[in-house]
Amino acid sequence: MNDKSYQSNPDDRSDNVEKLQDMIQNTLDRIDESEEAMAFSTEEEKQMIQQKNQNRQMSIDAMRSEIKDEQTARKNGYTE
Known part of the structure; x- marks a missing residue:
């Protein structure tokens, strides 16, 4: 075994909102492509496509909720 101590990376939330917005846009693009x-x-x-799109929409809703949480954390001065 190795005696090295491992540390996890610090939580960097500084760009979470932007990442989530990109993920939402990508998911919306996939919905559009699948509908075509x-x-x-x-x-x-x-039927399979419709089910996937319903799942995608649920994911979008969850990501939008997470964006609100992240924006609240920013307003409250979240720091690492």
């Missing part, structure tokens, strides 16, 4: 693909899909594929 439905025009060429079988009924079974359409």
Whole structure:
């Protein structure tokens, strides 16, 4: 075994809002692309796409909630 001590990286929340906004935009883009693909899909594929898009929408809602939390933390002077 190695005697080195390992430390986790400090929590850096400074750009979480921006990262979450990018993730939301990417997810919205995937929803749009999948809806376009439905025009060429079988009924079974359409159902799968619709389910995935519902899951994506739930993820977006959760990310938006997290953005609000992060913005509140910024206003309250969050520091590492």
